[in-house]
Amino acid sequence: MPGQGEWVDSLDPANGERVGRFSAGGLAEAEAAIAAARRAFARPHWAQNPRLRQQVLLGWADALERETEPLAHLLTRENGKVLAQSRGEIERSVSAIRYYAGLARNLAGHALEIAPGEFATILKEPVGVAGLIIPWNAPVNLLIRSLAPALAAGCTAVIKPAPQTSLVTAAVLRTLTGVEGLPKGAVNLVLETGHAAARHLVAAPDVDMISFTGSTAVGSQIMADAAPTLKKLSLELGGKSCCIVFDDADIEDIAPKLVGAALAISGQQCVAARRILVQRSHLPAMKAALKRVLEAIKVGPGLADTAQMGPLIDRAAQNAVHARIEQAKAEADEVVVSGGVPGAEGAFLTPTLVAHENRQSFFCQEEIFGPLIVLEGFETEEDAVVRANDTVFGLSASVWTRDGARAWRVARALADGIVWINDHGRLNAEAAAGGYRRSGIGRLYGVEGLEDFQEAKQIFQSVGALDI
Template identity: 35%
Template sequence: MTDAERTLLSSVPTQLYIAGQWRAASSSATFDVHDPATGDVIAAVADATPEDGEAALAAAHEAQDGWGRTPPRERAELLRAAFDAVTARADDVALLMTLEMGKPLDQSRAEVTYGAEFLRWFSEQAAHIDGGYLRAPNGANRILVVKKPVGPSLLITPWNFPLAMATRKIAPALAAGCTVVIKPASLTPLTTHLFVKVLDDVGVPPGVVNLISTSRSGDVTGPLIADPRLRKLSFTGSTEVGRSLLAAASEQVLRTSMELGGNAPFLVFDDADLEAAVDGAVAAKMRNMGEACTAANRFLVHAAVADEFGRRLADRLGALRLGRGTEDGVDVGPLVEEKARDKVDELVTDARDGGAQVLTGGAVPGGPGWFYPPTVLAGVPEDARLVREEIFGPVAPIVTFSDEDDAVRLANATEYGLVAYAYTRDVSRALRLAERIETGMLGINAGVISDAAAPFGGVKQSGIGREGGSVGIEEYLETTYVGIADPFGP
């Protein structure tokens, strides 16, 4: 570890942040954070207890009335100040993400840009929350529609995009006038700790944002979800965990936003620009080493171009360099932990045993760290596990199709429906795919489509609700209808 890395890590708060104060866990316990490129411990973070979680919710509840009445322009200016502060510290935030999560620095810098944009976008939305006024059709009343903050919100974020997932939830909540308790993933909590420090530095009032890092998520968040003071739950993570949280949230009938698993199909038709399709495939597969719910999971390629596409993709992915994300020239970092690497290898072995051909990669390299090489598999059976399951790693399985109907059938043959990608020169086909593929998002001739200004979310078991875009703030607003007697009298 370099001196610059040690200096940065020493500047990041590792305690809990409750009611505007950094403090140790009530048990004084901590848990370790590791560098996935080496396995070394890089920090010890406060391990919140259920009592700490209750204190955080109490602080959010206490601050809710004042924050909800804070003028929208003031909330907007604080979010804009946070955008400026994160942007000013982009190098520090990017390096910290690379140290705890593993992605190469250029990808971490791209996440800083993307994540900060949610702060700027929702700062602009805060002052434009609108309602409505109209005369009832029968003339008896006037109909007034008022938008109000939902209230204290619990935000549970994943480990793979530690800045962007925090900003994508905190920014609309604060813009809408909601206070929050955020629980980052125990694998990558440090980026969220640094971001919350930024919010404190720019003047977000005490109690508006509270941070509880913990290694025992269910023990700490379970009582909060059952607490009537909590009014909103937003979760990004696996579908399995999302189902259990939805069940728990039903007891209080909480407002919920769920961004869950994905199994994104990447369709390549016989009229596609193959070079552009390969470029898009690399982007859609290798962002975050494939550890993204939006990562292309299944490459569905027309039989007429499958061999050529597979060869070109294998050449591109096989040339990528593995290594610690802080090193110059590294394209692919480690996976986040050993069991994640082992799961990817297990899926590849299953496909190979089922008859798939390895065009590049396909074996765990030696040495320290939790690395897995970019891998391309051809001739993958439709029932292979890595076609049915979310891979979350740098593996591209190729399945062939015969025509458009066959492609749509394969694309929809999953319980998930977060995002899909399609490469074709046929505009009419693109429009048909938009209507036929069961997905919340669709990229046409584009391998990366995430944008703070666009609604992010899925259908089927990929989630409920949308984050980002003009609808993102609605997830944190309640609608009140006020019926007013005809002011002109009977």
Template identity: 45%
Template structure:
């Protein structure tokens, strides 16, 4: 059984007798699939020290062509290894094979995009007075900490790592223990390159959160790029505020899908089902609220219930499966408690079930629909992170916008309509970093994404994705003497 190890300064660390080695489980079977070594605080110190030394003493930060070439070759190797990595991703994460394939394809695309940007980081200059010049230079921030979650371990690693390396930073990566082998397989596609200076890339995994907290608070870490819950994001912001470290945070979401009365309902319902069940709803941009004009509520609800009931929930490796497993039994139990609570305090329109034909130790759960109209409802306000959606109604456009904005989250939303003038008007008023019209979860390497309100700080992807990893320096030159 594979054991994922800590990687520091160009070397994999061999576990000793005191090392904690833990298991990773297949959500579709409940069986142990891989193992990992849990890093110590000393390991984190050594990783940050190696990254700092590489940043300060190697030509990495001043070599845009080298960085571009390495990212391009990294993309080529990842593309070649993608079929093998995809199988491991399905086994450790539980998602569908097509979702894993799409995730790796997106990661390759991201690497190639930032390979190009690495050679296009320009400053500017101006002659302020005769023979006196101001130069505006763009420099890498320094050491970047990249904390990667388990739900999309390939994409969410690369979308922070690629711009950090393109900018010239060195990095320390904390991989989620559930999918540590996926991140290790991806990173081996990079570190096999003999031109990569030692210490530029380091990574570790841990059981628990102590090492992660230490990494985010480390005085030699200049920027923290974190994807995860709003609760943890706030803790990182609080700890890093003491030293004013730069932050890039993509946090929780409560994405509404607004169905207008003129919408193409076939297209809308199909898009909502896909957007709500992607990665079994374990995606911060997944649809978790459906807002429907009261004139079409019965029709939309009937179609949603029918579509969700007909969804084939099963192993990600099975081509017939239309939704995979939750990440673990703990998540399944947590969501079952939410369903039980809905029976008591709300109206359960469709009750999620554990499929009878799946192994007892597996983590499958079919979708649920909860009717909710009170904006103070727990089911509207809290991120549940699973295949549970609320069904809400509205009477006019103003109410639809107001209801959509009435949470502390502002990451993603979608509008389903045929009148694009009204849809565009609504998009302007929605307080979300992503607004899709007649689509959902459309993300691209070239296009920035991020959250409003408590859904995040900064932007990922696109040109702006570089900004969190770049400093602007003013150099003044007086040539008159």
């Protein structure tokens, strides 16, 4: 592993070529960044100035939008996803910044009269210094869905991205740091190849809140490490999303949509469609339709015009995911589409589809972060819900039916933080998203996402009352 201060290559997962370099930091950089963020937060110029914060956010959105095309190309080269997905990620990020800019000047509290002449005023205040630990799979969008509400609330921030996408993270933040009005030290970036900086952010008393997106195992460790300081946590963790398809659904219409939801970012997405549950009478038709669509998927470099799915993030991920998929194929009732490593160059995997009935099998329970789909049958609404809820996760699910009442019955019975009806994977800045159970705590997006970066303060005063 490179030492602190050494230059590290960022590699294109499609071909192993060097995209650029970054300087690896560590504990010392994290300490300096936290100190800078604490100084910036202590001054009311930022934390108590919602009009300034709105202006900065709007300026950032405009600057980011102007750089959409070069940033999308950099994102594809560093992450591997197809260019259309990268463009969409930048566009959604611009929209999210503008949404939180709109909320920045509407951080309303309320006042209560407890008794005659006794008043309690409730103010919404920024939590303080926010530590943001950002993954590599959607590095622009997942950065901004934490950083934009943090800044709108009046927090300052220290950002620790995944090393695989350090370059695009730095490029996105350059569009922010050039905006007039952003105080020095309000936004800080620490790049590293190890974990020293991230661990220090979690444990440091001067960091008031951690926002993390990643695996359930790492989220659990963060909770343990943050316990001594009792800091606030927002954790979006693993998922094993089920798509429940009823017998009145149009199989030919929805099969390509399900494949698209399963293979976005090469299956490296927490809300990816991983289990497809189909009412028994339609199971053969769905199996045939999914097989047709999957076998036609064009896997290739994300910048290629014909590519529908790019590589995994790196060779280590390719090897780990491929090994788990091979184990799943060996244990599954039926291998419908047998994916694998298509060639020697790049971190590519072609998609795999297995059909299986035992939902306790590891590949029905474990989040395998890659292009694996499991097809299962069910009999009734109750059977579908029992199968879908039989998991430690609870991030997302979808229901596919023409019966509106059935869709709502099933959606209400599912133990997931997000349920789509006749859709899958749609996330919008206006609507809160997050998981039940081991899929996380807190919420991102929406007003609820902003509230995770706030504290509620009561100011009480007894002024007496006139008795006329």
